Every structure is written in structure tokens, then in C-alpha cells.
Amino acid sequence: MRMRIAVYHNLHSGGALRTLTEQVRRLSARHDLSLFALATAAPVETEGVKARVFPFHPGPELRRPFGRLNRAARAADLIRLARVNRAVARAIDGGGFDVVLVHPCQFSQAPSLLQHLRTPSVYYCHEPPRRLYEPPIPRPYLRRSSLRGVLDRVDPALRFHRALLRRIDRGATRAATRVLVNSRFTQANVRRIYGVAAHVCRHGVDADRFRPLGLRRDRFVLSVGALTPYKGFDLLIEGLGRLPEAARPPLRLICNYVEPQERAYLENLAQERGVSLEIEVGVSDENLIRAYNRAALVAYTPHREPLGLVPLEAMACETPVVGVDEGGVQETILHGRTGLRVPRDPHALAEAIGDLLEYPERARAMGQAGRRWVLDAWDWEGAVQGLVAHLEEAARTQNTERRTQNAERET
Structure with missing residues (x-):
């Protein structure tokens, strides 16, 4: 009709x-x-x-x-x-x-x-x-x-x-x-x-746009979302700070909105924890897709997120995701298949991120499984x-x- x-x-x-x-x-x-x-x-x-x-x-x-x-x-x-x-x-x-x-x-x-x-x-x-x-x-x-x-x-x-x-x-x-x-x-x-x-x-998820581009993966962790306390970027910084300094990857945040006080808080926290932090604002979809394709993995740590498109967009680009085991993230990340879900704990987060960085073949397999999951269930x-x-x-x-x-x- x-x-x-x-x-x-x-x-x-x-x-x-x-x-x-x-x-x-x-x-x-x-x-x-x-x-x-x-x-x-x-x-x-x-x-x-x-x-x-x-x-x-x-x-x-x-x-x-x-x-x-x-x-x-x-x-x-x-x-x-x-x-x-x-x-x-x-x-x-x-x-x-x-x-x-x-x-x-x-x-x-x-x-x-x-x-x-x-x-x-x-x-x-x-x-x-x-x-x-x-x-x-x-x-x-x-x-x-x-x-x-x-x-x-x-x-x-x-x-x-x-x-x-x-x-x-x-x-x-x-x-x-x-x-x-x-x-x-x-x-x-x-x-x-x-x-x-x-x-x-x-x-x-538009899997025709969010797709693998065949780019070389760089050794950085990507997270995406508004720069507000609800997105939980502080947990991500705390987790990365617990990795050995020699193995600690840079963190790149792509944000559509920034609260100035939260930005200052996160930048100070990153400096204290020895985490290299880059914050980008107003990134086009094309550059966002390239970032998904270049990242070693995407980390997603919001508080009680209702669903979250970020894990799905990342998986559509064959990028594995590490996310907190709460809210709608429990419905998007298939634990052990398309990524890893961890409790809201910096040590558990560090262990999961370190595992995927240490075993890139496992990360690659999860990324490929993630795209299949998006094509099957999220078209x-x-x-x-x-x-x-x-x-x-x-x-x-x-x-x-x-x-x-x-x-x-x-x-």
C-alpha cells in the first residue's frame, strides 16, 4: 500500500x-x-x-x-x-x-x-x-x-x-x-x-557505504561519539593506561559534539595515564569510514547506551569491536565472534584490547564475522x-x- x-x-x-x-x-x-x-x-x-x-x-x-x-x-x-x-x-x-x-x-x-x-x-x-x-x-x-x-x-x-x-x-x-x-x-x-x-x-546499517576499503591497518584504537560523560571515554583512557607503555596504542576520538569541560578532563586524564590522545570534530562520513578501516580495533564504552550505531558501522567495515557488556551493546556485539564484551572495568578492557592487538589474525577473523553479522541481521x-x-x-x-x-x- x-x-x-x-x-x-x-x-x-x-x-x-x-x-x-x-x-x-x-x-x-x-x-x-x-x-x-x-x-x-x-x-x-x-x-x-x-x-x-x-x-x-x-x-x-x-x-x-x-x-x-x-x-x-x-x-x-x-x-x-x-x-x-x-x-x-x-x-x-x-x-x-x-x-x-x-x-x-x-x-x-x-x-x-x-x-x-x-x-x-x-x-x-x-x-x-x-x-x-x-x-x-x-x-x-x-x-x-x-x-x-x-x-x-x-x-x-x-x-x-x-x-x-x-x-x-x-x-x-x-x-x-x-x-x-x-x-x-x-x-x-x-x-x-x-x-x-x-x-x-x-x-x-548502509553496508554499501560502510564497507572494507582494503586499507592497511594502523596500530591505533578508535572510538566515536559525542564528547560527553555518557560516552565513557574516561574508562577507555584508564584501560589503555594499564597496558605496558611499549605496547600502548594511541587513542583517536571522532566526535560530532564536544562539551568543553569534558574535553579538558579527558585531555588531562590522558596526560596523567600516558595515553596519546587525538580528538577530531566534524569529520565527514567518508573520513569516518576511512578511520574505521584504518583502526586496529574500535572500542566502545558508553554508559547504558540504548543501542549504538558505532559497533555496527565498525563491523560493517570488518573492524573488530571491544565494548562494555551493558545496554544495547549486548545486542550488537556477538561476544567472541564479532568482538569482545567486557565489564565496566579498566583492567578487563585493557586485557581485551591487548589480546586483539597481540593476535591480529583473531582480530581479522572477528572483523570478517562482524560484516557477515551486519549483512545478515542489520540491513x-x-x-x-x-x-x-x-x-x-x-x-x-x-x-x-x-x-x-x-x-x-x-x-
Whole structure:
């Protein structure tokens, strides 16, 4: 069945945007698709797709001594954003679409748009917002003074902003006709936080782009992701620091986003542990693929990652992966076949990395098995077929409910 599909997002760059781009590209080949986005959204580079961009920009960040007013300013942003999303919902509802595919918003996670749509909606929840539902990852630079702690507890703007974020995120998620997630791990989190029965709809990997290039492997460890505490790069530095100095490989980080305090913390930690660290920002996909192909291995150490495209992209390039044995990583790395999963412990991580560096034939065999695993289980064709089935079911279910309600009113 050919459908008229509206797609909404307000994502920044990263794995979620790459997933959205592939979905849009492949859905538009078989269905009539229109894209709706805010001006703050990263562009989706897909030919032949109509795009309508709605103006929205958050207010400026205030500096000391007015920093505490930022929470009030961000709450005001959310209120303005809700008005914009109501306008987007009216435009979509007036467009005669069969269903809306909704991706997250960089400001509220679940977009408030979902609460205003009359058109059937499918929300692809990449993950619940951790800052609302999980404690922060400990960092020396996050230690608060006793005075700041007291102020945070009594600051009405801080409490209001956080409460507003939770209300929007929970209300919007529960308003969706159907919620999709990327892993069983995220599925369990969504049920726990929202009380919603989500459906697992896996990502795919473009194995035609992420592929072996026949390049010579260099003796460095690669990791990829936003430079934030959640990505756990400090564990990777600690692990490499426990390898003998003569056998210690350099570490290369490729990041789409950098938190300045986290960068300074990691650079200082690397210097203390004797780890050669290189951080690159804004790397093109082409150079990312070359980096996957040149690395001896990819190490992936995030905290409770919902899925993680990085291990899959690395394996598609025949690069073995060492990852922490938690979160969605348990669903992507086949331990002992396509890579190694280890506990969150620097000694265990060092041992696994050292093993693959010492035995390159084993690493090569794991890389080859990893590409076969991606081709068999993570191809985009199968992923989009599953997505289409969910879109059709959402449209069919809600339209059936409306016909039933109309019939009841008539009687």
C-alpha cells in the first residue's frame, strides 16, 4: 500500500540523524513523503523530498552573574516551542497524510507535537532523556559547592524547567499512536519510565557505504561519539593506561559534539595515564569510514547506551569491536565472534584490547564475522520493511477506532 507519510524531527547531528536520513531516503522511494522540521534541526540530505521548515530559535545563553536565569529562559523556550509545534500539527493534519513518523526533539526529547496531532503517529524513541530519569555521571568538574547545592534545591526556575520537561516528554510519548524503539534494552526502559508497550524496530546499517576499503591497518584504537560523560571515554583512557607503555596504542576520538569541560578532563586524564590522545570534530562520513578501516580495533564504552550505531558501522567495515557488556551493546556485539564484551572495568578492557592487538589474525577473523553479522541481521532493507509495517498498523488501528467512534455517535 502506497502511503502519504509526514516525517517530523528536530535532531542535531549524530547517529539518530543518520538513522532518520536512511529512513527518509528509503521510504520516499516507495511512498509519498513530506518532511517537517524546525529551523534548529540538522538538515536531512535526501533528494526529491519536500521539506517545510518552521522558524524557531532558543533564546541566548546568559553568563555570570545571570547564569541562574538560564533555566527560566529555557522554560520560556519550551513554551514557545509548544506554540510552534501546534502550528506544525495543524499543517500536518490539514495535509491529508495517512500517518506521521516522529523523531525526537533536541530540546524536549519527545516532541510536544505528538499531543496535538489528530493524524495517526509513530514515535521513534531513540532513548528516554537521561538527564531527567538517570543520575549524572560523576565528574570532578561537576562537584557543587554547598552553597550551590542549597540554591539548586530551592531554585524555582530550575524545578519548574525540569518539571516542564518531564511533563512534555511523558505526555508526548504517551500520546503517540505507536512507539518504536531500537533495542530490547530501550524497550524495557520505555515501559519502566512511561508505562508504554513499545515495539522494537531495529536500525539498519548502509553496508554499501560502510564497507572494507582494503586499507592497511594502523596500530591505533578508535572510538566515536559525542564528547560527553555518557560516552565513557574516561574508562577507555584508564584501560589503555594499564597496558605496558611499549605496547600502548594511541587513542583517536571522532566526535560530532564536544562539551568543553569534558574535553579538558579527558585531555588531562590522558596526560596523567600516558595515553596519546587525538580528538577530531566534524569529520565527514567518508573520513569516518576511512578511520574505521584504518583502526586496529574500535572500542566502545558508553554508559547504558540504548543501542549504538558505532559497533555496527565498525563491523560493517570488518573492524573488530571491544565494548562494555551493558545496554544495547549486548545486542550488537556477538561476544567472541564479532568482538569482545567486557565489564565496566579498566583492567578487563585493557586485557581485551591487548589480546586483539597481540593476535591480529583473531582480530581479522572477528572483523570478517562482524560484516557477515551486519549483512545478515542489520540491513536497511529489512529495517525499513519493519518500519513500514508499523506505520501501516498505526494508520489502520487509529482509523478503525475513529470509524467505530463515529458509528457509536450516529447510533
